[in-house]
Amino acid sequence: MTGAPERTSSDSTLPVSAVARLVGGAVAGDPTVEVIGIAPVDEALGDQMAFLAARRYVRHVAHCKAAAFLVSSELDSALPDSATRVVVDDAYPAMRTLLRHFVPEEEWSPAVHATAVLGDGVELGVGVEIGPYVVLEESVRVGDGTRIGAHSVLGRGCVVGSGCRLHPHVVLYHETVLGDGVVVHSGARLGPDGFGYTLVDGEHAKIPQVGRCVIGDEVEIGANSTIDRGSLGDTHVGRGVKIDNLVHIAHNVRVGAGTLMAALVGIAGSTRIGKGVWIGGQSGVINQLDVGDGARITIRTGVTRDVPAGETVSGSPGRPHREELRRLALVGRIPKLLARIEALEREVSKLRGE
């Protein structure tokens, strides 16, 4: 294998005092120490700042050669007294701020690649980038500052907002609508037909899928995920929803603002997911359900009934989380029940004079 390139994510240096100012944290140790980027505590090099936000990683502190630490206050005591550190309430948003400082925005220049195929009536906003071999079918509209990666195909009548980024190999079926600031990763398919058939003469006959797939502002959609168009009426994904890789959202689903879905989740047709819901990896929700605002669906849960707002559900079939935990514990108690039954049988046998 040929040599790997050096990471380029840490080209500028910063004294710890400046880090503290950037993230609103407190310095302990030498504020003049300079750091050149940030890295996980188990990987940080001697000129980097080590990031520590999870108790599980405390075990790596002893071997860490980092020049300084960025640490959540609850883990501050896990660092040696001598370590230079910036202490914040929560290290995650601080890390985000630092990364935005250390890692410059990728440079790109607005242009339409010569190989792009544009249909009649395509309208492009100001400062868009259209990559090699992109196909925009007739009447597609693209907002200002949006970037469309190589090979992406946007069907007839699609509308993409401003400031969006479609990575290479995205497909939007006809009439799909994206809001502003939407990020779509490679291989995502938005707007394919819903899975709708009805028996006609003993065979599954396709029901035309005439709704659209409508995606709100600031949504991010992971690689190879699929969101079907509506059957009758539209499929809606609300503002700020974040969807991981390989997720399936069926026809006519509505997802409320700010909901998160981890990888390999499946949501069946016409189900409504509320706002601010969290859905763990490999979970599924059957069709025509309502999942209330703020519900939490833990990993690998199979939801088969409506979920009230704020409820946590787990298991398959899904139940309120405490009930599921109780059921799991109950099975473990069966051997003790058996022992008590056997003791009773012995006692009763004695009492009967056997």
Next chain:
Amino acid sequence: MTGAPERTSSDSTLPVSAVARLVGGAVAGDPTVEVIGIAPVDEALGDQMAFLAARRYVRHVAHCKAAAFLVSSELDSALPDSATRVVVDDAYPAMRTLLRHFVPEEEWSPAVHATAVLGDGVELGVGVEIGPYVVLEESVRVGDGTRIGAHSVLGRGCVVGSGCRLHPHVVLYHETVLGDGVVVHSGARLGPDGFGYTLVDGEHAKIPQVGRCVIGDEVEIGANSTIDRGSLGDTHVGRGVKIDNLVHIAHNVRVGAGTLMAALVGIAGSTRIGKGVWIGGQSGVINQLDVGDGARITIRTGVTRDVPAGETVSGSPGRPHREELRRLALVGRIPKLLARIEALEREVSKLRGE
């Protein structure tokens, strides 16, 4: 966000009497009312026909402004007496008929895009459409009236029947065979190598995968699904099978005619699925099993044993559905068992004079 385009799926109007004739239904109310398309009962506008086929949607009737209803007879009584409606036994096939009336077939013109790359010996039928940047490798044969979407790649020796539609970004590996009337959605991969290795000198050595992937007539395959080629011998998907998004079918699987598979299903190597089987979302079947005709595998089931024809299975590991329900109920009864044991212990203690 820029304004969304109006839906164009309902450009023609129809009096309710004509709707009834089209779908073979009975009119109640004013047969001269005109409707311009059909929509779900919770979304229909004042000039549309509202579709009502599921009890769960009855709650939306009171707020529905639709000019008329298309309703399954079992839900007819849920409508106000004054509502104009067309009543049918089952509203789904009727909806399909209406949609085919209201939504005209998409227009397209047979042509080979100038950017398509055609290998030696490619044979194209009459009236085919080959989209931008399509690659047809040597000896590919495409039947009459088939449409191949942008960027699709068909490997050496693939054979595609007539009247097929491959959406953009489909990949068929070499020698894949599709029947007539097959629909393949974006990102589906047909014919990649099966997952076959054998240990040689302590490392996993690849077994050449020399079979094909053979798809029957009238099959529909969802977005980003994968169907592996055979290892020795072929993988077969029978006539009229409908496969949802993100489904995995492994090497040498055989799927019988008319079977349905929902999203995120996985079928492992060499398993045979019968005819008319229904497999719910996120279910899996391990390798080398037989699933009989007409079996029903409910959602999130993990099938680890053969399934007799007509059986319904659920749970993980999968069991006959009634047995699984009984087991789920049994766990719920443990607290009562415990209470009865405690009561017995008290009684026995008294009897022993303690």
Next chain:
Amino acid sequence: MTGAPERTSSDSTLPVSAVARLVGGAVAGDPTVEVIGIAPVDEALGDQMAFLAARRYVRHVAHCKAAAFLVSSELDSALPDSATRVVVDDAYPAMRTLLRHFVPEEEWSPAVHATAVLGDGVELGVGVEIGPYVVLEESVRVGDGTRIGAHSVLGRGCVVGSGCRLHPHVVLYHETVLGDGVVVHSGARLGPDGFGYTLVDGEHAKIPQVGRCVIGDEVEIGANSTIDRGSLGDTHVGRGVKIDNLVHIAHNVRVGAGTLMAALVGIAGSTRIGKGVWIGGQSGVINQLDVGDGARITIRTGVTRDVPAGETVSGSPGRPHREELRRLALVGRIPKLLARIEALEREVSKLRGE
């Protein structure tokens, strides 16, 4: 449907004696019988060698018309005495050897297709093949003898080793690194952003994902699988790992050498999977866990705790396999417990003189 092409995988013939020499097996029957390829026992034609390595397929022997058998020694007695056969310890590596003989390597010629788009500073090794419409962004380096299939897109600064094969429609995000001899199937996405957000002003704010996706030598990655880049630090997949279709590997995961993952598996962020681990289909592992070397995670397991080296786990939540089997059996025993409690209640009632 137009006629399917004949399989071309068996153009050369070989006497059984030569087969035995190739695979290091023993002949029984007529060593001069000639075979033209190898096929499964339930599909082999009269001039082929039938492959028999699983007891489940013995039932097909009676109807098999094959000229000869390749059989694992443990199944030899299942063949009729009269059948010509080559007997080996394990028929799988022998089949592999035979296939490599019967199925010639696919012919291809090193060339860069005229439609490929190469950025500044791209470096190509000797004898590479770059397919139609491939996009190699600036500073991409490709090793000797590597083939990159149609439409693949390699982002800025990617490094691909020698002897790799990328099938059509692969996307590597910027700075992704592949070792030597790596095979990537269609639709795999390597290096998309990890699923990392933090709350800022009540909305999920994206954490820049600045690590890389680094793949070792001799890895094979299935169709439509996704492997995220690291958040801070890199995602690593070790030498000789084999990954099936539709698998998701999250940011900063590390997978040890020689591990196998079946289809639809999901590994959450920062988890470490050891060497030689086997992960069955549709299983998942939550974030920040350690799975030890040689562990076996059976199908559909939900791993929520560290797994010691060599342990087998199953169930969801996952437990040591024996414990899970015991729990499954315990639930089945509840009806008998109930019967014993009822008998005790009758006895106690009698003893109390009721």
